[in-house]
Amino acid sequence: MALRTLVTRKALGNSVAFRQQLRGLQTYTLPDLPYDYGAIEPAISGEIMQLHHQKHHQTYVTNFNKALEQLDDAINKGDAPTVVKLQSAIKFNGGGHINHSIFWKNLAPIREGGGEPPKGSLGWAIDNHFGSLEALVQKMNADGAGLQGSGWVWLGLDKELKRLVVETTANQDPLVTKGSSLVPLLGIDVWEHAYYLQYKNVRPDYLKNIWKVINWKYASDIYEKECP
Structure with a gap:
């Protein structure tokens, strides 16, 4: 008792x-979502x-x-x-x-700011490194759609070079596997389990619509913390 x-x-x-707890080992648990499952419909x-x-x-x-x-x-x-x-x-x-x-x-309901363009220093950095937010979205969509098999497409910060990068990783490899100085700001899951029930095998449609619920505020907060 x-x-x-x-x-x-x-x-x-x-x-x-x-x-593991009884033996004093580190135990990981499933984090709660900060929104209801249906809160980002119809995007997902x-x-x-x-x-x-x-x-x-x-x-x-x-x-x-x-x-x-x-x-x-x-x-x-x-x-x-x-x-x-x-x-x-x-x-x-x-x-x-x-x-x-x-x-x-990285996701947020539209009523809570999902899809609102990044502002402040991250917005400026995106314009500086990619030309515009639209150009960044196009690049991430193209890289995500072109990734063979399962994996992720990332917007990251290279803390050493102090510049933004777009990378893809295979399977469940985290962004740090592409470089120890890389910090993930935004990651989009392109495994089929992330979209197949809704978008079937049309990954580009999923990538197009997910931007409507991207939480740029979270990405901006991480950027400002890591690149003051």
Whole structure:
């Protein structure tokens, strides 16, 4: 009875996370969305958002925690081959958790400012580096549509060069895999699970419409923090 009072119901529902907590390991949990699933319709349907968040992102979190627990066991046992073998699972599932945690913040309902153009220093930097917001959108849409297989298209800040960059990453690789000085400002998920129920196989239509709910305020806040 006393043990139950020490853990949350959510932790009890996730046996892997619960075991990690008891052993003092870092445990990751699914973040709540800052809006309802249907709040960014019609750009992205509520059904997609719910499945994407509750099923796909939750799976990354669950498997990330499981891989970290296995890694801890392997390190304690001195099992070097297993330590090496687990790196791909940690990168994939950890990257999935990192990327999606950013993605949800990159979106906002229209009534809460979604789709409003960036202002201030980020707006100026976009004009300076890409010519205009429209040119940036066209480049990200083209790069996202042209990415073979699954992955992400990013607007990032290179903190060393103090300039904006557009990059793509495969699978669930986070932006930092393209350079240690890169900070993600905006990431668009181009895995089919992000759009297929609504847009079928027409990825360019999804990319065109997602800009209507992009949360530029979040991207601007990160930019001003990282590039004062």
